[in-house]
Amino acid sequence: LIIMGAEVFVDSISYVSKLLNIPAFVLAIIITPIATELPEKFNSVIWISREKDTLALGNITGAMMFQASILPAIGILLTDWTLNSSGTIISSLIAIASAALLLTELNIKKHMTVKMLLICGLFYFLFITLVLIGIIR
Numbered sequence: 565l566i567i568m569g570a571e572v573f574v575d576s577i578s579y580v581s582k583l584l585n586i587p588a589f590v591l592a593i594i595i596t597p598i599a600t601e602l603p604e605k606f607n608s609v610i611w612i613s614r615e616k617d618t619l620a621l622g623n624i625t626g627a628m629m630f631q632a633s634i635l636p637a638i639g640i641l642l643t644d645w646t647l648n649s650s651g652t653i654i655s656s657l658i659a660i661a662s663a664a665l666l667l668t669e670l671n672i673k674k675h676m677t678v679k680m681l682l683i684c685g686l687f688y689f690l691f692i693t694l695v696l697i698g699i700i701r
Contacts, residue, residue: 573599590695593655600631651700655691662687 577595581588604627608620662684669680694700 586695587651587701590651590655590700594692594695601627649701654694654700658687658691658694 577592578588581591584591604624608623611617611620611623666676666680666684670676691700
């Protein structure tokens with residue numbers, strides 16, 4: 565069922581990308597994080613409302629680690645990755661800059677602040693803006 569759902573998701577991204585005249589790669593970068601993490605956020609909100617903070621934090625942390633390590637490793641091993649267009653390079657640089665900023669705060673303060681998370685969120689909106697104005701294609 566997971567494989568069939570993934571195929572439907574990928575086919576849908578391909579279809580919508582053709583409708584909007586946006587490369588599927590770009591649309592996938594915008595939609596996939598939201599689609600994959602939103603259910604985890606809802607679970608965590610429910611657990612926090614029931615005063616089960618440890619479960620909420622464990623749920624988000626586990627999901628993020630799984631999606632940030634295992635799935636990309638499989639994708640990198642099984643597909644031909646070429647970062648030869650300016651859009652993919654700019655996308656990569658935006659992600660690296662955001663992660664570096666957050667890592668710097670973690671090294672200095674030993675914790676994340678809401679302010680820094682919001683600042684890092686601005687990188688995502690920068691990416692979407694660059695897509696909408698046509699710089700990333």
